[in-house]
Amino acid sequence: MRRIIWAQLRRRAGRALAMFFAIVTATIGFVVLTGNTRTSQLTVAGEVNAHFRGSYDILVRPTGSRSALEADRGLLRPNFLSSRYGGITLDQWRGITKVRDVEVAAPIGNLGYSPFFAGRRFDLTALVDRSATRQLIRQRRVWSADRGLTVAAESPDLVYVTKRPVIRPLDEDPVDGTQKYADGRTRRNPCPDGIPPPVLEVREDGDEVPLCLASGEGTRRRPALVVELDADGLFHYPSSTPGQPSPRLDPLALVMMSYSVAAIDPDSEAKLVGLDSAMTFGRYLEPDRAGGERRRFDGPVNLVPAIGTASPQIDEKVFVRAERVIADPSTGDLGRLAELANTAPAEARLDTAPVDSVDAQQSARTDGTLYFAGGLLSRIGRSGAVEYQVDPDGTLRPELRRPAGAAWTEPVGAPPQLWNDTALRETTMIRSGDRAGANQMGVGLDPIGFFDPARLTQRDPLAETPMETYDANVLRGAREVDRELLGDQPLSPNSNPGGYHSPPPAFLVSLNSLAALTGETAPISAVRVRVAGIDGFNSVSRERVRRVADDISRATGLDVEVTLGASPSAQTVVLPAGQYGRPELRLSEDWTRKGVSATIAQAVDRKSVVLFGLILVVCVLFLVNAVSAAVRERHRELALLSCLGWSRARLVALLAGETMLLGVLAGAVSSVLAVPLGLRIGTDVGWERALWAVPVAGAVALVAGLVPAWRASAAAPLNVVRRSGRNVTVKLGHGRAGVLRLAIANLLRVPGRTALGCVALAAGVAGLTLLMAIVWTFQGAVSGSILGEAISLRVRGADVLAVVLTVLLGLMSVVDVLYLNIRERAGELAILRASGWSRSSVRRLVGYEGVGIGVLGALAGAATGCVAAAWFAGVLDVRLLWTTAAVALAGVALAGLAALVPVMLLDRLPLAGQLSAD
Incomplete structure (x- = not known):
């Protein structure tokens, strides 16, 4: 044998x-x-x-904090803290710290947005016509945000520059409708109602011309700034700077924005992210200081120790757009005041260099000088959560809300300009000082130090959980057109409380200070928990974290989220067009997918x-x-x-x-x-x-x-x-219809042989369909997150090789079957040639049989693979159906190509030899 x-x-x-x-x-x-x-x-x-593992393993939030969208998608939205103000008591936090295996429980509480203003000088000297006796300059503060897509101009202020002498009113309040002036005389206000007592310009003939120039409307009307230009080319400002002429025309502009404040437990934060080691200037917060110390700064104020971020992460600039107006305001034509302030034509224009709004307000000074960073117990703005409309494809569309400026109720002054932009969060104003029993401007911040978020404990970008205390959430353009509009940069937040995404808090105070300021019994917005003894992503570690989460939930009744094994996951968000020029943007935003x-x-x-x-x-x-x-x-x-x-x-x-x-x-x-x-x-x-x-x-x-x-x-x-197997009917014509009928008859005459070829092709087609489903299901399971995308790229090569080998084996089987058919039926084909069939007719016969096997095998294999793929994937979606159809067509085409090999062998068959053999 x-x-x-x-x-x-x-x-x-x-x-x-x-x-x-x-x-x-x-x-x-x-x-x-x-x-x-x-x-x-x-x-x-x-x-x-x-x-x-991110910075924390468990997130604890007040009961009811989890949105329906988060629950449906298994996600944790970014900026979840920006709309949460308290809800967890100090006793609940202390209870969390006592749960077994809790290594760190770091609380965070939000106070809100504090409006803030400061003066900033912008140089307008180049706009001055030194040959003119008098001239009027209209200036606007212009705010730029959203990578320059948002440009918001404030209402204009007027600057009147004159070479003539002026008599200024004193700062004393009017008595009986008269105002005392610098020359010792009192005069009645000649200007219309609502315009303060004017500066008097002395003409060459000695006449006094009241300069009834004002900007704004109603109770917010502001008098024009009158500046004297002397013979030496120096500018004299009002009595606030007597005897100090300046070579520059740089009037003080009021820059107004807002900054947010949050509270931490210094010890817990140091353990969680190493905040104490990230200080770049000054000293760290002392956890036992509840409140502040009274110091002298423009009057007695209560200053709360705070640390500020050296990287505010705010995309917001301000500059002044100044225009020299074609008008003569000294003629006394009071009816043209509105035109002069808003629409009078300009003969020259100057845009100053933009400065970051934070720098303009000097809210992050590091030179050791005490800086009063605002009145925390005046109006505080608090923004609500973003609500979404969800498109059929899963795209998120934030719902519009009233602008934050509509919540401004202060009788004096206007809200920051960007507060009037399109809002996607509802803003409310509170007076936190009412609870603390302090005066409206009785409390401010004392920045005792500054920290750099980049120096915090190294965090893993593939597994990071939301840390909006230090980092703004990332919004990137989802389409090429959006990326071009943003200059291939992320969309950063500004200081508008109603904006879609919020900047990290500009200042952090101690949790004890927040509780003392607000008097709230539940000042904590969230607690971030790290579990002890986690040495890898294994069943023991996962079970330990799950047990700790269950213990916290039972002990406190709060919402508990397990973030161990989470990873950022991109969601598509469509921001509506803004009020100040920003177009609609389709953006990709990193949410956090749990359990990745x-x-x-x-x-x-x-x-x-x-x-x-x-x-x-x-x-x-x-x-x-x-x-x-x-x-x-x-x-x-x-x-x-x-x-x-x-x-x-x-x-x-x-x-x-x-x-x-x-x-x-x-x-x-x-x-x-x-x-x-x-x-x-x-x-x-x-x-x-x-x-x-x-x-x-x-x-x-x-x-x-x-x-x-x-x-x-x-x-x-x-x-x-x-x-012999040679019982063939040759009465059929050898036209196209006759060849096709004979090919079908041959396939049906030998069902076993036909079935073998079909099964061989079906195996390859079914394997290809199933492998594609495996690859897609795997990619779908692990992708959709940054960690998943990184891993899928590493294992995709094996999947491609498996698909190629499966198709190759199936194709080899088809070629082998067709070749064997030719060998076994050589005599049969020789008889057809001898009976008058042309060579092309015989070739078409073999080709039709190959295509027939391809159709039967491909359809059977595609159907089998589709059913198996749907079972594996757990869903029969449109993408799988389209793929099944494409694979079936490819199988038919491959079978047709495979038939070309045996067709080429027909020319080598000796006709006489085959006939004699039969």
Whole structure:
């Protein structure tokens, strides 16, 4: 039997080499891909363990804080603190610190936005016409935000420059409708109602001209600034700077914005993020100071110790746009005041250099000088949460709210200009001083130090949870047009409380100070918890965090979110157009997806199991087809051996032995080639795993050869010898319709052969469809987050290789079946040629049969793969249906291309020889 086996392999070297090559391909693919699967598992496990933990493991929020959108998507929205003011008591926080395995419980509380104003000088000297006796300059403070897309101009102020002497009113209040002036005389106000007593300009003839110039409306009307220009070219300002003329015209401009204040527990924050080590100037907060110390600064005030951020992360600039107006205000034409202030034509214009609004207000001084950073117990603005409309594709559209400026109720002054921009949060104003019992301007901040958020404890961008206390949430352009509008930069927040995203707090005070200021019994907005003993993303660590979260929930009744294993996840947000020029923007915003690490670990394990089994099944199907083809080619030889007395078991052993020998030899070659090929694609197969190719190839070949060998040995010898299979009707015409009908008849006449070809192609198509579903499901499970995207890029190469090998094996099976059909039906085709069929008609016949096999096999395989893919993915979506259709069409096309190979062999068939053989 051994001599027969070797003789058969030598005599049918072409068939043996084809099977050998098939087994080598299948075995190498099996060994390398299973090795890559293991490598992928280790890679993913390593990535997850390296990036599974943010700054905290558990987030505790007041009851009812979790929005429906967060619950539906398993997300944690950024800026969740900016709309939460208190809700957790000091006793609840202390209870959290006592829960077993709680390493750090760091509370954070919000006070709100404090309006703030300061003076800033902008140089307008270049705009002055020094030859003019008098001139009027209109100036506006212009605010720029949103990467320059938002430009908001305030109502104008007037500056009157004159070379004539002026008499100024004193700062004393009018008595009986008269105002005392600097020359000692009193005069009645000649200006219309609502305009303060004017400066008097003395003309060359001695007449006094009242300068009834004012800006603004109603109670917010402001008198024009009158500046004297002397013969030396120096500018004299009002009595606030007597005797100090200046070579520059740089009137003091009122710059008004707002800044936010939050409170921390200094000890907890130092342990959580190392805030005490991030100080760049001054000293850190002392946790035991509740309140402040009274100091002298323009009157007695109560100053609260605070630390400020050295990086406010606010995109907001201010500059002055000044215009020299074509008008003569000294003519006494009081009816033109509105025109002069707003619409009078200009003969010259000057835009000053922009400055950051924070710098303009000097709210982050680091020179050691005491700085009174605002009146915390005046009006405080608090912004609400953003509400969304959700598009069918999941895009988020924030709902509009009334502008923050509409909540401004102060009788004097106007809100900061950007408070009037389009709002997506509802702003309310409170007077926190009412609870503390202090005077309206009795409390301010004393910046005792400044910190740099970049120097905080190193945080992992792949696993970071929201830390809006120090970082603004990131908004990037979602489309090319949006990125171009933003200059390829993120959209940063400004100081508008009604804006979509809020800046980090400009100042941090101690939690005790916040409680003393507001008198609130529950001043804490959230508590960030880090659990002790977490040394990796394993079942023990996950269970410990889950238990701590359950204990906190039971002890406090608060909303508890497990953030261990979370990662930022991009959500598409559409911001509506702004009031001051910013167009609608489609942005990508990083929310936090919970449970990403666990999902990744589960997905890669499931994918590995399915990929392993699928490759094995495709290998066996291919070999079954190849062995079946070899057995059919030898049916007469096997029948003769049976007639000579060979038993069925001996025939099975002969056929299985041939296949087994090819499998072992192919396995040996595969084990040698697997290691270098694995290294080529970045997989360390290892010689121990590579040696498994020998028994795997032998076992697969044996399993694949047993079934066709057993079927071949069961045939009746005499029937096999007598069977000719040449009963063909040739009365059909050889036009296109006749060729197509004969091709269909041939497929139906030999259903077993047709089914074998269809199954071979169906295996490849089904494998491709299922593999695509595996890849997509895996990518869908792990992508959608920064950590998931990073991991998916590392394991995608193995998926691509698996798809390529699956398609290659299926295509080889189809070619093999069609080639065998040509060999077995050579006489049949020769008869057709002899009966008058043209060469092109015979070619079309073979091609139609190949396409028929392709249609049946591709449709069956695509349907099977689609059902299996839907089961694996857990959903039958449109994308999977389109992919199934595309794969089916590709299968038909591949079958048609495969038919070209046997069609080319038709020209080599000797017509006379085939006829004589039949």
